[in-house]
Amino acid sequence: MARSSEFDLIRDCFSTGYPAASDLLLGIGDDCSLITPPADMELAQSIDTQVAGVHFPADAPPGLIAGRALRCATSDLAAMGAVPQGFHLALTLNNSEDWFLRDLAAGLRLTANTLNMPLLGGDTTYGEHLTITIAVQGWLPRGLGLRRDAARPGQDIWLTGKVGGAALILDDVLRDPTRDDQDTAPYYHPRVHLSFGHLLLSLATTAIDISDGLIQDTRHIANASGVVMNLDAEKIPTAVNGEHPRWHECLTGGDDYQLLFTAPADARERIEACALTAGLRECRIVGNVTAGDADVCVHKNNELLVFSKEGYTHFRS
Numbered sequence: 001m002a003r004s005s006e007f008d009l010i011r012d013c014f015s016t017g018y019p020a021a022s023d024l025l026l027g028i029g030d031d032c033s034l035i036t037p038p039a040d041m042e043l044a045q046s047i048d049t050q051v052a053g054v055h056f057p058a059d060a061p062p063g064l065i066a067g068r069a070l071r072c073a074t075s076d077l078a079a080m081g082a083v084p085q086g087f088h089l090a091l092t093l094n095n096s097e098d099w100f101l102r103d104l105a106a107g108l109r110l111t112a113n114t115l116n117m118p119l120l121g122g123d124t125t126y127g128e129h130l131t132i133t134i135a136v137q138g139w140l141p142r143g144l145g146l147r148r149d150a151a152r153p154g155q156d157i158w159l160t161g162k163v164g165g166a167a168l169i170l171d172d173v174l175r176d177p178t179r180d181d182q183d184t185a186p187y188y189h190p191r192v193h194l195s196f197g198h199l200l201l202s203l204a205t206t207a208i209d210i211s212d213g214l215i216q217d218t219r220h221i222a223n224a225s226g227v228v229m230n231l232d233a234e235k236i237p238t239a240v241n242g243e244h245p246r247w248h249e250c251l252t253g254g255d256d257y258q259l260l261f262t263a264p265a266d267a268r269e270r271i272e273a274c275a276l277t278a279g280l281r282e283c284r285i286v287g288n289v290t291a292g293d294a295d296v297c298v299h300k301n302n303e304l305l306v307f308s309k310e311g312y313t314h315f316r317s
Helices: 006-014 062-080 098-115 165-175 194-202 214-225 265-278
Strands: 024-026 041-051 083-093 119-126 131-141 156-159 206-209 228-232 259-263 284-290 295-300
Touching: 006 098, 041 062, 062 083, 062 098, 062 131, 062 194, 062 206, 083 098, 083 194, 156 228, 156 265, 194 259, 194 265, 206 214, 214 228, 214 259, 214 295, 259 265
Parallel strands: 083 119, 228 295
Antiparallel strands: 041 131, 083 131, 156 259, 156 284, 206 259, 228 284
């Protein structure tokens, strides 16, 4: 059964069941959301769009892809060290059947409650391809955001956990988009390191979430900071060991949403303690920062590795 209007859809699927935001004055149902900013805080904002057939299988269960989209978007807040304030949702729907919308909304609500992300408002339209756009925002103490331009020579490079699980399971997900188990969890349910990212505010100098590939995203920090980021491949926790024929995809595949961050050497013990508290058993130092022209160097057994591609990009020349 199709709903008669956009407003019926909003009322039935997106108006209730989400976490409450104490700083929200006006939310769903008006032209804008109104929010009261806390004193001495900065607002971190990010937006992420996912398109059927590009970012997820077009025939995947709507609840899985809605939850995944919110996790992927919220990971940017973790990389900045922000505490979530809420999100706006823009949907382009190619299916308005009741079962589809209920499953999509249920998956979104479940994830929103898991991440403590209030839904602040949004927009719905009809189009040829299902498209989910999520704008997230969160609060930061003034001047403490984990930008990409503060890595300095002598600092350590850390990684919160394994990379490669999502890339290596993608073929299986494409063959059976309904599969939702432990093996497909790295793709459909990536862990969002919100609490750990916030703990890093007083310890790390830069951070980034690994969405497009470890090497490519590491290069963003190298370029912004004007340094060389040296990665030791033998120290990087990967979904398969270094002898596996697809091991290199762990470093270039993306969709991991682990945090890669830099920090001074005197922060090591405090970072290890925070990681232990957060249950990050594989959070470890995977390299170091040195002076030089902006670059990423990956070594394995003392040999420099060369990759034909470093990560995922939408537009290639």
